[in-house]
Amino acid sequence: DVKVTQSSRYLVKRTGEKVFLECVQDMDHENMFWYRQDPGLGLRLIYFSYDVKMKEKGDIPEGYSVSREKKERFSLILESASTNQTSMYLCASSLFPAGIVDSANEKLFFGSGTQLSVL
Amino acid sequence: QKEVEQNSGPLSVPEGAIASLNCTYSDRGSQSFFWYRQYSGKSPELIMSIYSNGDKEDGRFTAQLNKASQYVSLLIRDSQPSDSATYLCAVNSQKVTFGTGTKLQVIP
Numbered sequence: 001d002v003k004v005t006q007s008s009r010y011l012v013k014r015t016g017e018k019v020f021l022e023c024v025q026d027m028d029h030e031n032m033f034w035y036r037q038d039p040g041l042g043l044r045l046i047y048f049s050y051d052v053k054m055k056e057k058g059d060i061p062e063g064y065s066v067s068r069e070k071k072e073r074f075s076l077i078l079e080s081a082s083t084n085q086t087s088m089y090l091c092a093s094s095l096f097p098a099g100i101v102d103s104a105n106e107k108l109f110f111g112s113g114t115q116l117s118v119l
Numbered sequence: 120q121k122e123v124e125q126n127s128g129p130l131s132v133p134e135g136a137i138a139s140l141n142c143t144y145s146d147r148g149s150q151s152f153f154w155y156r157q158y159s160g161k162s163p164e165l166i167m168s169i170y171s172n173g174d175k176e177d178g179r180f181t182a183q184l185n186k187a188s189q190y191v192s193l194l195i196r197d198s199q200p201s202d203s204a205t206y207l208c209a210v211n212s213q214k215v216t217f218g219t220g221t222k223l224q225v226i227p
Contacts, residue, residue: 040127090162113162
């Protein structure tokens with residue numbers, strides 16, 4: 001089974017801190033994603049990556065950056081944490097190649113999530 | 120207009136009944152459609168995917184797609200208390216966009 005591991009289940013940080021959220025997948029997936037999930041707003045895409053050192057902005061990239069130095073690892077960085085970034089952060093991976101529809105490869109595998117509280 | 124819209128619910132159905140969950144999307148170029156189930160405190164997991172107009176059945180689950188109406192639905196037959204969860208509709212048009220989810224409660 002695919003395993004997507006997020007480094008922390010709960011994290012508490014202070015306003016202005018630089019925050020790193022780490023995600024590692026063990027199935028050699030090309031594609032990795034960072035979502036945040038908020039009540040009433042659902043899952044919103046922050047950033048995604050289709051290859052090492054490649055990144056694309058999602059729907060809400062402001063205040064975030066990402067790093068993908070190795071295929072298996074995708075990091076989300078909050079440069080200066082703010083209270084409105086308090087949320088559940090979910091990492092996901094898939095085999096899905098960009099622009100190609102393939103039922104077997106489009107499935108998203110999610111990590112268990114990191115509940116981040118910014119005080 | 121939201122890209123993917125769902126009624127937030129909660130949708131309450133008695134055990135053994137059919138639960139019907141609905142989703143509309145705005146991008147006519149969308150090609151892939153998914154239903155994810157998310158139990159409280161857990162991560163989403165894929166339960167159905169559909170790509171062509173019509174119905175796709177998998178056990179007690181049936182996904183329905185109507186591209187002309189930009190409409191996707193999920194039917195759960197013989198609903199069980201264990202089906203109580205939030206169901207997320209997702210649409211792929213270059214990137215996967217999720218709806219806000221519909222909370223389903225199956226009453227024993």
